[in-house]
Amino acid sequence: MLQPAITRAITEAVLDEWAAHGYARLSMEAVAKRAGVGKSALYRRWPSKQEMAIAAISEFSVARAVVPDTGALRTDLRETLDALMEWLTHPRFSRILPDLVAETARNPELAGVVAAMIGTPRRERATVMFRRAIERGELREDTDLELVQDLLAAPVYWRLTVRAAEAEPGYLDALADLLLRAIGAQDGEQK
Amino acid sequence: MLQPAITRAITEAVLDEWAAHGYARLSMEAVAKRAGVGKSALYRRWPSKQEMAIAAISEFSVARAVVPDTGALRTDLRETLDALMEWLTHPRFSRILPDLVAETARNPELAGVVAAMIGTPRRERATVMFRRAIERGELREDTDLELVQDLLAAPVYWRLTVRAAEAEPGYLDALADLLLRAIGAQDGEQK
DNA sequence: TCTGGACGATACGGAACCGTCCCGACCAAA
DNA sequence: TTTGGTCGGGACGGTTCCGTATCGTCCAGA
Structure with a gap:
């Protein structure tokens, strides 16, 4: 009604x-x-x-999903970084997010909603992406996904939100290169 | 008086x-x-x-400096990460910091103080550390220090503060390994 | 001994805001 | 045409807080 x-x-x-x-x-x-x-x-x-x-937060975090699946880790990674960058540059979300981080430290109920609505789904999608890379032989089976996940979102959040610096055009490319080297990715063709 | x-x-x-x-x-x-x-x-x-x-913030950010200088990048890196972890686990600072990040986005005067008191000195110290590594031949001269700096503090902040997850004992070691691989560090002895 | 300034405490006007309540207008369904 | 529920608007009591002002107390230096 x-x-x-x-x-x-x-x-x-x-x-x-x-x-x-x-x-x-x-x-x-x-x-x-x-x-x-x-x-x-x-x-x-x-x-x-x-x-x-809480209702408003649940609303705004909904449905910005989509697991990239381009067939190669490098391009999957780039798409994830692109999406992240867009999210962290959005005039509204980019201002709400750090506020949310600060508030969740004090407000358990809010923390639960944020984890369920943003944190968990984001991590689940990234996990799917990395598992595919392992199946393709691009990543070692014993890769510490927990650790790698930190390296994925953290630098972008850090630069754009915490430091409030801008990211020049080639930034995400350079970052993707570094990440691939860090996690010891193999080209799919090679052994 | x-x-x-x-x-x-x-x-x-x-x-x-x-x-x-x-x-x-x-x-x-x-x-x-x-x-x-x-x-x-x-x-x-x-x-x-x-x-x-602002006066309180200026006070609390003072003097927690010290550039590690152990003679090798790996150990310098570990000391930096240790210090960072301590900082981000401190019961008071760890709760003020995210609040500060959120507030600086809205309060330019506060942002200036925080940058001058925390951001800038931290980055300067890290730069000294990396320059030494370059002089020792552990890092390529054309290393993008701007980018590497993001990879240093970001993952720890992300895990401890944003995600509010704990870091098991071996975490910093594993992270240091990944970072060294990412930035293509050479052992000082090798070419 | 005198005196000026900082001290803790507290009252004050004014503003902002929460959550409740009430109003008359409007509208859709019976 | 009647009726029940939502609508915007706003008054209300109660609370919290800012920044100012005013106490009497205490103490160090002249």
Whole structure:
């Protein structure tokens, strides 16, 4: 009975406000105002600010999946890095993400949602990608995937988000080269 | 004329409150109470909350320097990683840091202080370390230090802080191995 | 002994915000 | 045409907090 268009407008407003001011300063009044909506519309949908925020996060993290499967590790890697870069450059997500990292350290409930909605699916997709590379003989069977995963996303997050530096065009290529060398990837043709 | 012991107590309280609740929820009242001090003591020292917070950050980032110089890149690298791990496991710093990352994206003045107090000195020290390795012939002269720096701190930050996962004992060793392979380090003896 | 400044405590005005409540307008289904 | 639920708007009590102001106390230096 609640109008979906209004729910959508509110969710958008939450994400915008979140990106602009951070979770701690997220105010119901500001969200309602930005959405062009009465506060009643918010409390008709969620019992509290935290519930509303969690709903918005669940929404925004959905469905940006797709496991790259180009047939070679190098190109799979590049596609993953490209997607990551896009994610971390997006004007909204790139501002919400570090805020989320800081907040999850203090808010277990939020931490659970973030892990379930973002962390876990991302890692699962990357694992599929690496397993395919192992099957193709591009990676040793005993490769420490846990460790390799850290090397995949970490440098991009570090550069773009933590250091707030930009990444010049060739950056992802150079990074992919380094990663392939680090994990001792074999060309599929070679032994 | 202001009592240094009280200034110190306040700074400690700021950092504790910051670690516990985050910058956005940092309250002057709570700081004063935790320090066992009147609010007047705070405003006698700093004109506002932001100034006080910036002073506290400048304090806490000071002097944890030391460029490792063991004579070999591998061991230098390990010492750097050890120091980084300690830093990111410290109960106070590890909670303030992600909050700082999130806040700097919104607060240019804070961003400046953090860059000057933490980012820049850290990178300069790492650069010294890599230059020594180049002089010893352990690294190629045209190594992209910018890129290598990302690979050094990023994985540890990613694992400990972003993912909030623990690092088992052998983790730093395995990471150092990977890094050395990635940057194509030569043993000093070899050509 | 006098005195100025820092000290802890606390009251204050003003602002922001949470969550509740109530209003009249609107609309779709009965 | 009636009715039930959502809509935007906004008042409300209660809380938290900022930054200022005002106490009486304490102490070091003149």
